[in-house]
Amino acid sequence: MDNITEKLAPIRKGLLEFVILKIVSADKVYVADMLKLLGPTEFATQEGTLYPLLSKLRREELVDYEWQESDAGPPRKYYKLTPKGRTQLSTLNDYWKDLNRTLAEFGN
């Protein structure tokens, strides 16, 4: 089982960006919220991975953030999708559907 999990790690890694775009598209989110959402799933991840990824996505202008005051401590970065990110997400969605169709065509 562990062996399988390890084998599939590159797939999960590659899909993480897609998953993040999906999460960000639903609502403005804070990193701690993302981690909480991802925690129970196969995509469980940590700050050490997420922050560099989000910075990269922002550099590619797929997401943006705004500062929001919080009651517990300093202002926080809330991430949201940019128009470019939305296009990218729909492309990825289509591609994912195509992949699934292809996989289905090869049978079980």
Place this chain on the structure above:
Amino acid sequence: MQKVVSISLNGNSYQLEEPGYEQLRAYLERAESRLKDSPDRAEVMADLEQAVSEKCRTTLGPHKTVVSTLEVERIISEMGPVESADEKSAHADTEGGSSGATYSAWPPRKRLFRIREGAMWAGVCNGIAAYLNVDVTWVRIAFVLLTLFTGVWFFVYLVLLFVMPVANTAEDRAAAFGMPFNTEELISRAKKNFEEFNQQFKWRREWRRQQRHWHRQFRQMNEQLRVATAQAAPAMNQTARAVGGLFVVVAALFSAVIAVALVLALISLFTQHSIFGWLLPFDIPLWVVALVLVALYLAISAPLRMIRYGGHQQGGYHPGWGALHGLMWIGFTVLMFWGAYTFFPGVREVVDQLMWAANLTVTTISETIV
């Protein structure tokens, strides 16, 4: 009682127990070096500090003002290793995605590791071979030869033993063919490895094992030499003796030549920064060149010495030859120095200066005594 270190994370001050502080600092330094090539480095570092800061805050209360080492450890493990998002994709493309068990992505650069698999002793040579992309046998031969001829190389090996990390995971082994190797990391790693080594008292065991190994090798070598000379002895007749006599002369001349060459090279190195007119590339420190020269000298002269000592053991070799060799060596050396002094103005200058300095020292000393 624990010493406490005050730190500031994104504008907030926290008090950490000292070991915890060291760990956090190491974690952030590692993160920064991982993100070295990322254009988002500053931003990600600020984000990470912010995240650590928030996690620290949750551990504190009205009657708890210090973050304990255990809590820092927990925070670091929650944060997870930092990996640059850009490198991950680049790496996955080229390497087909290395092991995903650990999430770290090394930059695709060479890095020195000790590789235990197929190692003779500690895997140093193996690692170097992997790093240089050559067959391990060549590295071993080079190490053994250099150790035999110049004792210094044994210490080089020891230093490498402590400095080079062992490639434990599949990822490390992949990186043995790539990874950064900066000084700070190197020193801290050497310290860590040495502490571990020391702690486990393993070094005693390793040392004894190594000593046994050497003894064994030495005995074997002696035995082989004895057998070889015993076989060669009957063939040793009058002509061979004559050749031996001639050899003593040639050997003495040759040793003298390379000894003088070494001294002249050193003199010209330190006075003119060149070796017999060959200008050094200016970024090489002088002492390195000097060491290389001495090593070269030892490497060239060692076989001669070995042949001579081998001859001694053979019985057919008269002890008088040794004395003769020594006398001739001195004679040739003096002769050549005289020649160099007479015909090369640079050498004369240096020798005169040395004599003058020696004179001055002697007169100063005698004056102070009187």
